[in-house]
Amino acid sequence: MLAAALSAPSCAGPLDAPGSSTGGGQGGSAEGTTVSTGGASTASAAVSTTGGAVSTTTTGGVDATGGGGGGGGAPPGVANGYARNPIVSHIFTADPSAHVFEGRVYIYASHDPDDQSGYSMVDYHVFSSDDLVNWQDHGVALAAADTWARYLYAPDCCYSEANGKYYLYFPDSGSGIGVAVSDTPGGPFKEALGKALISKSTPGVGDVDWLFDPTCFIDDDGQAYLYFGGGPTGTGDNARVIRLGRDMISLADASATTIKAPAFFEASFMHKRDGKYYFSYSTDFTGHAAYIDYMMSDNPMTGFTYAGTILPSPADNNGDNNHHSIVEYQGNWYIFFHNRVLAKRDGFSNYQRSITVDNLMYDAQGKIVQVSATKGRVAQLKSVNARARMEAETMAAQRGIEVDVVQEGGARAGVAVGWINDKDWIGYSQLDFGGGVESFHARVSSGSTAGGSIEVLLGGCEGFTDSPGERIGVCEVGPTGGWQAWTDVECAAQVPPGVHDICLRFTGSGSDPLLNLDYFQFK
Known part of the structure; x- marks a missing residue:
């Protein structure tokens, strides 16, 4: 039904028809400051960005203009939010590799x-x-179908200042490691070699049981390393x-060097601080569950x-495998796992995991x-400018929705939120409305026979915040022809001055998807 309306495939191949399940759509935050109300898994979204392409680079997403303030030159409002772990x-999602x-x-x-x-x-x-x-979910960055690999395990990415490119290192299960390249950090990435960069034939690795879990590190002198x-x-x-x-897709050493790490199991990571190199990894299960x-x-x-x-x-x-990364951002250090x-x-x-931060x-x-x-309990670093365009797939928590990447005319068009059903919601944390706003504007589509409604809730909603929020506006979305x-x-939505949590809650009749949402902003 929905998928049939889309002639262009996603980066992973044809968009999934209703009833197939590749996504993992979950309900709400599970930790942090709120209690989730749950939410069943759904199929991936049937969306397109025709007529309103979403940027998959850093120009989109949360307040790309650099702060709140709500316009008018006012300083941004102070955020008082926390990460909704996961x-x-x-x-x-699993095996998070974080970089700035x-x-x-x-x-x-x-x-x-x-x-x-x-x-x-x-x-x-x-x-x-x-x-x-x-x-912000930038969508599928690389699919196994577009490489020589069968299964894609834990990846990592580096940026080469010398080449001006981003390099994604990916393992084929535990049998070898390849590399893909992109002009932007969000991808998509294109496989670079047509074969493994690291394989059993690479000198120094023949006795390694699992050739996987690559992590890339570039030192201050520009030399890149692969662990x-x-x-x-x-x-x-x-x-x-x-x-x-130097090209990031070849090896500079004649042979790999062994690192003798006690109880080493998997999940290598490298970071540097104050001239010291920190090699971190997951231990095996001897005497306890896997530690970092x-x-x-x-x-x-x-x-x-x-x-x-x-x-x-x-x-x-559940005492199962462990995988992490460590990054410094705006003067503070964080661990993702x-x-x-x-x-x-x-x-x-x-076998279904979720990434978190501490x-x-x-x-x-x-x-x-x-x-x-x-x-x-990781604090929100800044508020989000409510008057700036905000990609709908940039969210703090949700219930029931999915996102998808589509192609149009043979090119990747962007990312949008789809498979939106009755009572689904998306939560956005600490939006700065400056001196207040009067209306809500959104880019939408609907191939349903009846469409649906977008309710704007001030202060959050059940499952996202401790309070149920206050409905301040309703935008009706009728059938758009596909x-x-x-x-x-657009609809009236009066928001008082200051910084507030916002929920978009979707309503409509029946069990079929109601609409797709590309982006929105307040005015």
Whole structure:
């Protein structure tokens, strides 16, 4: 029905027809400041951005203009929000690799299908934020169908200043590591070699059990390194590092170097602070569930000394695998990792994971203070300009919706929210309305026979905030002639001055999808 209205396929192939489930649409936040009301899994969205293309670069998303203020030159309002851990809830995500690109935190993540009963991931999504609470889904960044790989496990990304390109390193399960390239941090990425960059034939890796979990690190002098490897308990030293060529798609060393890390299992990561190199990784399960431990050195390849545990097995992780990344942003350090909190809540299996964020601290000696691995409380860094265009897929929490990437005329058009049903909602944290606004404007489409309504709720909504919110406006969306036929709607929505949480709640009759939502703004 909906998919038939779309002639262009997504980056992962034809858009999923109703009833298929690749997405992992979940309900609401599960931790943080609110309690979720739940939400069943849904299929991925049938959307298009015809007539209103969404940027998949940093020009879109949350307040790309750099602050709130609501216009008029006023200073931005102060945000008083917190990350709704897990930070992504509309699909299942894992293995987060966080980096700062173009002034935003970008996360490169595995995508767990709703129905997988093993690890059979076939695409990656990229997420970004400049406030650590509202996260934009840039859609599918790379699909296995567009590479030589069968399954796509934990990825990582680096930016080469010398080349002006972004490089995504991806493993084919545990059998080899490839590389893809893009002009933008959000992708899409194009496979670069047509074969593995790291394989069993690479000198120095023949005895590594699992050739996966690559992490890319570029030092201050511009030299790039690739860390990788993994293996079961008792199979020897499986951690490796090798220098990358200047082109980022070749190897500069004749052989990989072994890193001897105690109880090393998988999930290598490297970061640098005050001249020290921190090699962190997931331990095996000897004596406890998988921990994130680390070593320190004055050299990025050798001389590492064990330093301790960063993160025990996270809360609601069911004692299963562990994967992380560490990043500095705006003067503070953060750790990203995954758990099974949504899967546990909604009755899925251990193969459906969700990414979360917590604060990271160092002591006076440069050692990492162990993270509690419970429910972190990460503060929102800034408010969002409510008068600026806001991509609908940039959200703090949601119930029931999906996003999708579509192509138009053979080119990627953008990302929008779709598969919106009655009682679904999206929560946006700490929007700055300056001196107040009077109306709500949105770019929408609807291929349904009746359309639906967008309710604007001030102060949040049930499942997103402690209070149910106050309905301040309703925009009616009638049939637009197809899911690709976009139009603009507006309605009165008086919002008082200041910074407020906002929910968009969708209503309509029947069980079929009501409408698609591209972007919105207040005036």
